[in-house]
Amino acid sequence: MTEGEHSMEDRARIFAPVLAQVKRLADEGKPVAIAIDGRCGSGKTWLSGLIGDRFPCNILHMDDFYLPFGRRAQGWEAVPGGNMDFRRLRDELLIPIRAGQAAVYRAYLCPEDRFGEARLLPVRNLTVVEGSYSRHPSVGEAYDLTIFLTCSREVQRRRLAQREGSRYAAFEERWIPMEENYFRCFDVEGTSHMVVDTGGAY
Template structure:
C-alpha cells in the first residue's frame, strides 16, 4: 500500500468533521498536490498555510527570528483549528502576502475532515490539535529540479531565504519526530 492510499484510508475512516490532518514538509515536496489529490477523491476541507502569513506590519525582528515566525499560527489556531475541532462553522480571511492584503472570506464545513497543507502546519503551537501529522520529504537534488521547473525566476529566493528558514524550523521544532509518518516526493506525483 502506498502512502497516498494510507492517507486516503485514514481520511475515509474519519469522514466526519473534527478530524484534522496536517501535511507539512519541504518546499516542492508535493504538499499542495497531495491535498488536491485527496480532495478530488474524498470530500474534505483544505486549508493552506500560505493564507496565514503574518502581515508585513506585524513582522518585528524578534518574531521573525522564531522558527516559523512569519506564520500567524495564533490566528490559524483560534479562527480555524479550534472551532473546527469543536464542530463549529468557520470563516476566515486569507492573507495575500504578495499584495499585503486580506482576501474575501473562505469557509470550511465542520462536518468534513480537514487537511491543513503547507510548511509550518505542524508548528508546536498547532500540532496538539491534529489527529495526524504527515511530513513530506524530498531530496535536495529533486527539490532543486522541481523548483527550477516550477518557477525559475524565484529559485534564488528559495535557495537563500525559504529553504534555510524551513530547515531551521524543521530542526529546531523536531517536526519529523512529531509526525505520524513520512512520505517522499516520489510518492506524491505531480498532477
C-alpha cells in the same frame, strides 16, 4: 505510457497508505483535522488536492496565514515560523472546526500585503491543513493525523527550478534554510505520524 500517466500511477502508489489512513478517520464520522507539512517541492499541495478529490473536506493552505509585514517581529527570519499567524489559524479555524462548527476567515494576500474577502468554511468532518509550519507547536494538539513529505535536495532543486523559474534563487537563499531550521527545532519529521518520500512520484 506518457510521463503524465506514469506520474499519476506513481503518485497513487506512493500516497496509498496516506489515503487509507484518511479514509479510516473520515469513516469515524466526527470532526478531524489532518496536517500535511514537509519540504517545499515535496508535493504538499498536490496531496491535499488528491485528498480533496476523494473525500468531502475543507482544505486550508498555510500560505493564507502569513503575518502582515507590519506585524512581524524584528529579526523574524531567524525565528522558526516567525512569518506565520498561528493564533489566527488556531483560534479562528481549528478550534471551531474541531468543535463541529462553521468558521470564517480572510486569506492574507502576501504580494499585496492585505487580507482578501471573508471565506466561509462549512461544517465538514474532515479538514486538511497543508503547508510548511502547519505543525508548529503554537497550533497545539490540533491534528488527528500528521503527515510529513520529504524528498532529496536534488529532487527538490529540480522541482523548484521548474516551478518557480526566476524566483528559484529566493528559495535557495531564504525559504529553504528557514524551513530546515523549523524542522530541526521542532523535530517535525520525527514526530509526524507518517513520513512519505515523494522522490519517485514525479
